[in-house]
Amino acid sequence: MSVASETRHGPALEPDVVERLTKFFSHSRFAELGSVITDLDGTAVHEHRGRIIIPRRVELALMKLVELGRPLILNSLRFPLSVLRTFGREWYAISRAPLPTVSLNGSLLGHIVMGSDGTLGFDEVAAFPLTAAEIDRALAPVEVLLADGVRDVLVFYYPRDWRMGEMIWTPVPENVLHTREKYTSASAVTAVDFEKLRAQLHAEEICMIFLLIDVPQDRLMAYQHSQGSHFFTHAGVDKLSGARAMAELLGVPLHAALGAGDTKMDRFLSGVGCAVVVGGARLPYNGLQETLAVPNSLALGELLYCLSELQRGVA
DSSP states (O other): OOEEEOOSOOOOOOHHHHHHHHHHHHHSSHHHHOOEEEOTBTTTBEEETTEEEEOHHHHHHHHHHHHTTOOEEEEOSSOHHHHHHHTHHHHHHHHSSOEEEEEGGGTEEEEEEEOTTSOEEEEEEEEOOOOHHHHHHHHHHHHHHHHTTOOOEEEEEEESSGGGOOEEEOSOGGGHHHHHHHOTTOSEEEOOOHHHHHHHHHHSOEEEEEEEEOSOHHHHHHTTOSSSEEEEOSTTOSHHHHHHHHHHHHTOOGGGOEEEEOSTTOGGGGTSSEEEEESSOOOSOOOSSEEEEESSHHHHHHHHHHHHHHHHHHO
């Protein structure tokens, strides 16, 4: 998987979108206190022919906004190593400075940084690990499934030490190689005894656990699950709490921010002044002042470019 930048512009914005964006800009304090907070996958970046692409218009618009003094904050479900390995260098080139990043659904906050040797790293500023009781609650459905003979389950877990990356556990030792080949982003895949897995998680600081359960829906319902995947973070921690914490650290109030996202995981959209919903999803979130919709990341680039022009007009 490689990273590239699009060169063509996105579709023209609807006049109503431009009018409401201008209204937000004029009736908020974005020009002096605002920031841009964006999700990555499906929002500010998209996949095209197997490549992760940052649209050129998004890149140029954000670069202009940063140059004009408006901070950029990344807010992603991805773990830091994943961001660094895929498009970290491109994002750092946009910010040209340590880049505020909310990762792992709000549970690990820090900055993407570049060392004197040109290597990228992540400097933590805050973390909200799971408690021992929360780890046990996350593992409880796995224990029930295993007791009933279900083995099609994977446990993804993410230590606070960002350098450890993504760890995966499977209950089937014979599946370790297949799992490693399927999930190439993982740093390690193990198949230790379930109680040993529990002990290992209790011995570390774990920021997020993700369960992937691959069983038919009728069987899944028997375990009181409505979906085949589940994310667990510390109580009260999500993308909204992470955005609030990062905004407070930077001194940029959320009510003056523009946020962009595309799924129900992007709860931070309800805390920003202007929420931009990318794609066709109907999300239960509204910005404090405006809620706008654009069809894709290319159109988001056009919207951000329009915002940069408004900012330049008062600079």
